[in-house]
Amino acid sequence: MREFAYLRAADVAEAVELAGPQGKYLAGGTNLFDLMREEVERPERVVDISRLPLSAIEPLPGGGLRLGALARNAHVAADDRVRRRYPVLARALLKGASPQLRNRATVGGNLVQRTRCRYFYDLTAACNKREPGAGCDALGGFNRTHAILGASPNCVAVHPSDMCVALAALDATVNLTGPDGERSVPVTGFHLLPGGTPHVETVLRNGDLITSVDLPPERPWHGDYVKVRDRASYAFALVSLAVLLDVRHGRTVAARIALGGVAHKPWRAYSAEEQLVGAAADEAAFDRAAAAAVAEARPLDHNAFKAELARRLVRRTLVELAGQS
Amino acid sequence: MSGHIPVRLHVNGQAHDLSLDPRVTLLDCLREHLGLTGTKKGCDQGACGACTVLADGERINSCLTPAVQCDGMEIVTIEAMANDELGTRVQDAFLAHDGLQCGYCTSGQICSVVAMLAEHRAGRPSAVTEDLTGPAPLTDVEIRERMAGNLCRCGAYNGIVAAIREVTRT
Numbered sequence A: 001m002r003e004f005a006y007l008r009a010a011d012v013a014e015a016v017e018l019a020g021p022q023g024k025y026l027a028g029g030t031n032l033f034d035l036m037r038e039e040v041e042r043p044e045r046v047v048d049i050s051r052l053p054l055s056a057i058e059p060l061p062g063g064g065l066r067l068g069a070l071a072r073n074a075h076v077a078a079d080d081r082v083r084r085r086y087p088v089l090a091r092a093l094l095k096g097a098s099p100q101l102r103n104r105a106t107v108g109g110n111l112v113q114r115t116r117c118r119y120f121y122d123l124t125a126a127c128n129k130r131e132p133g134a135g136c137d138a139l140g141g142f143n144r145t146h147a148i149l150g151a152s153p154n155c156v157a158v159h160p161s162d163m164c165v166a167l168a169a170l171d172a173t174v175n176l177t178g179p180d181g182e183r184s185v186p187v188t189g190f191h192l193l194p195g196g197t198p199h200v201e202t203v204l205r206n207g208d209l210i211t212s213v214d215l216p217p218e219r220p221w222h223g224d225y226v227k228v229r230d231r232a233s234y235a236f237a238l239v240s241l242a243v244l245l246d247v248r249h250g251r252t253v254a255a256r257i258a259l260g261g262v263a264h265k266p267w268r269a270y271s272a273e274e275q276l277v278g279a280a281a282d283e284a285a286f287d288r289a290a291a292a293a294v295a296e297a298r299p300l301d302h303n304a305f306k307a308e309l310a311r312r313l314v315r316r317t318l319v320e321l322a323g324q325s
Numbered sequence B: 001m002s003g004h005i006p007v008r009l010h011v012n013g014q015a016h017d018l019s020l021d022p023r024v025t026l027l028d029c030l031r032e033h034l035g036l037t038g039t040k041k042g043c044d045q046g047a048c049g050a051c052t053v054l055a056d057g058e059r060i061n062s063c064l065t066p067a068v069q070c071d072g073m074e075i076v077t078i079e080a081m082a083n084d085e086l087g088t089r090v091q092d093a094f095l096a097h098d099g100l101q102c103g104y105c106t107s108g109q110i111c112s113v114v115a116m117l118a119e120h121r122a123g124r125p126s127a128v129t130e131d132l133t134g135p136a137p138l139t140d141v142e143i144r145e146r147m148a149g150n151l152c153r154c155g156a157y158n159g160i161v162a163a164i165r166e167v168t169r170t
């Protein structure tokens, strides 16, 4: 690991000031410290934010819930309000990583965690994300775990988070504080597609600090989070899925579908949602929606299975949720 | 440039005032600086659980935790389990049920079990908990999922589950 200046911030304003445009925030460290050890990340300044008072989970006026950026993944998943009102989020968190990791991992760190692309971690491989302009060894390499949607010839990596897929389905909002003050962005616009700049992964700029994530007031959804991986637990998703469905008198009134493990960001399948809303909640509609979810898929040499897997997962989950309505 | 950072660690009830390079993990600090070699290094990247210790009562991977972040925390390692009533029962049950073969993962497993039982008592759910609104009975499926963060290359899993079941019965 390279040497770095280790700084502790007493409050949010000081953290932003200490970080400056190049500094890195250290929350649980489960991703950043690992990448620093591999020398994929080589920050000169590391600002430890783990003691900032940002770990509360608080009700919002109007009925939503605010998750502090430093709330641990395990604590969010165990919170009674999350379990009762946002079970899709509790389930997504519980299917991520391991109990030990979830005790350290934070809301903010989970949002900003980086891809698990093997070539990104391998300093001898060409990777545009690690070194802009170097090329992408995953394109012609072993790309079984890579993207089928929204990728570019510059990068085919996927975002590895489970939590973010549930947040995308819930239409959560990310609250930030930067050198120019506070702002909020929808979580669906927080992560970026790779395009020509795969090293730019989120809208965070110049030391922006995530302070919290807001969940909107609950709705009468039936929802679920489904994750398919190479072993039953403690593995990243090959494909994952968050679905929220509101069916009344046999018609779909509202639907949200987000896919994980398929793109550089949690992928909202808006065209699939459009197939459902206003239509009869029957298998024909679910088939159309499942097909629409992967209609734009562009598989690589080794990951064509992901499109079919995603299609079947969407269909099966819709059938199950409609059965509960 | 890293410089050394003053850190006070409470390990197994004893305070240590250290001056640490911020690159040192809690795992290396325990093993190399404090001579507590019961905690093991398997993968050094959060993927196996051999390095599991308790920090302020919660199980964590000490290989991914910078020691400077543990300033002021209470750390409990396998070395303290001999003086802990539950820890001793878990150790005895591992012996009685062949919950190990080579033993490399065992100290992490045992720390993990002690914390897992506390999490369960506190009502925390797991990925296999069907009803998120109530307490989950500690079935074998629950035990396996709640212990998924500790791999065992010798495959002693059946013995480990049997040991945990015995501890929860008594």
Ligand SMILES: Cc1cc2nc3c(=O)[nH]c(=O)nc-3n(C[C@H](O)[C@H](O)[C@H](O)COP(=O)(O)OP(=O)(O)OC[C@H]3O[C@@H](n4cnc5c(N)ncnc54)[C@H](O)[C@@H]3O)c2cc1C
Pocket: A024, A025, A026, A027, A028, A029, A030, A031, A032, A033, A034, A049, A069, A070, A095, A096, A097, A098, A101, A104, A105, A106, A107, A108, A109, A110, A111, A112, A113, A114, A160, A161, A162, A163, A204, A208, A209, A210, A211, A234, A235, A236, A237, B045, B046, B047
């Ligand atoms: C073996 C292993 C298996 C895993 N499996 C899964 C899995 O199945 N599913 C899954 O979703 N995740 C998985 N993870 C990833 C894990 O969820 C992340 O490492 C964790 O969520 C990161 O949180 P952290 O607080 O430790 O972040 P850190 O490592 O501290 O930080 C990560 C990044 O976020 C930035 N950051 C942190 N907080 C803020 C903030 N408030 N504002 C701005 N930037 C911030 C940091 O600067 C850094 O760039 C796994 C990790 C490991 C090691």
Ligand code: SF4
Pocket: A115, A117, A118, A119, A120, A126, A127, A128, A129, A130, A135, A136, A137, A138, A139, A154, A155, A156, A157, A198
């Ligand atoms: S897919 Fe992206 S992260 Fe992986 S090697 Fe290519 S550029 Fe790097």
Ligand code: FES
Pocket: B040, B041, B042, B043, B044, B045, B046, B047, B048, B049, B050, B051, B052, B061, B062, B063, B064
């Ligand atoms: S050594 Fe820490 S998880 Fe493997």
Ligand code: FES
Pocket: B099, B100, B101, B102, B103, B104, B105, B106, B151, B152, B153, B154, B155, B156
């Ligand atoms: S007993 Fe050998 S690794 Fe578990």
